Amino acid sequence: MKPYERKQLLERVEREGATVGASIPEEIEVQGEPFALRSFVFEVKEAETGERERVQEAKKLLRRERLERLERLEEGDISVAEGEALVNAIVGLDRALNALESLGSKSVEQEMEVQERMDTKRWYSFLSEALGWDDDRGIRR
Known part of the structure; x- marks a missing residue:
């Protein structure tokens, strides 16, 4: 990947409205394990009470996963297609984190x-x- 291509992808991730219109991924891999992200977000959103610990733990995992993917995008030896996939995954993680942040009082x-x-x-x-x-x-x- 050329430096200007990497810069464009990073700018897409950091754009203010990057999550507008983005959907929460059905499933992502977190620390090598599949995680049903969309169903988790909707499940805890419906329950809202009593899920605080579980939500906090999930947010930590998702932030860690986002950071790892962002670092890979910033520094990894990847193709443009891999970079595009990382951007989409990061934006999806951001969307899920926004949804989880809005839970609770x-x-x-x-x-x-x-x-x-x-x-x-x-x-x-x-x-x-x-x-x-x-x-x-x-x-x-």
Whole structure:
């Protein structure tokens, strides 16, 4: 894979609305074992109460799996097709994590913190685009 192709794929993963329209994968492999992700998300979403521990454990596993796939996308010797598959898997994991994050009640303070972080991220993305920054270091295009 060429560096510019890798950069395009990474940008797709990090895009603000990457999960819009994305579906939760039916099944993914987590630590070498198949995991029925879609049915798990819908199952705990319907139950909502009493599943807190199970949901927290699943979120940890999914975040770890997302990170491993992202690292493979960033640094691995992979083809463009493999990169595309990784991007789709990462976006699907993000979609599932978003669904799991919305479960349960959060305190007002936690909700405000999350909103503030999201607002900051959107503002930085806007500034980066408007000012023509290439990366986090503020280098101009």
